[in-house]
Amino acid sequence: MKKQTVLVTGAASGIGRACARKLLDEEHDVVALDLKQEALAAALPEDFGHLLRFAGDVSRHECCTGAIAAAIARFGKLDAVTHWAAMHSDIGHD
Numbered sequence: 472m473k474k475q476t477v478l479v480t481g482a483a484s485g486i487g488r489a490c491a492r493k494l495l496d497e498e499h500d501v502v503a504l505d506l507k508q509e510a511l512a513a514a515l516p517e518d519f520g521h522l523l524r525f526a527g528d529v530s531r532h533e534c535c536t537g538a539i540a541a542a543i544a545r546f547g548k549l550d551a552v553t554h555w556a557a558m559h560s561d562i563g564h565d
């Protein structure tokens with residue numbers, strides 16, 4: 472796949488972290504976004520040239536526009552978003 476710039480939300484944990492790592496392993500540019508700044512640094516500690524960590528709350532408009540602006544400022548473009556940031560809910564399960 473041609474090199475992409477991808478915004479990964481929920482990147483400090485679980486599926487988001489796994490997506491961010493896979494993309495970084497393949498040398499894509501990644502903006503890793505999560506509420507938890509320290510957890511984000513711990514989850515993706517390496518100083519990848521392809522990685523930009525971005526702490527924020529995706530429910531806030533300024534966080535989303537800020538992450539997009541940061542992607543463009545750092546990498547010149549944004550090609551895709553993988554959205555995993557959320558709180559797991561057990562509603563509907565016994």
Ligand SMILES: NC(=O)c1ccc[n+]([C@@H]2O[C@H](COP(=O)([O-])OP(=O)(O)OC[C@H]3O[C@@H](n4cnc5c(N)ncnc54)[C@H](O)[C@@H]3O)[C@@H](O)[C@H]2O)c1
Pocket residue numbers: 480481482483484485486487504505506507527528529530555556557558559560
């Ligand atoms: N893991 C599963 O088997 C599974 C199955 C079905 C659906 N899902 C859904 O997929 C999503 C990710 O699952 P996971 O297991 O990776 O969860 P996870 O709890 O491991 O990771 C979610 C990440 O999102 C971050 N986050 C939460 N709210 C945020 C916000 N408002 N702004 C920014 N970051 C925020 C958390 O800090 C956390 O790091 C969840 O919505 C979950 O409900 C997961």
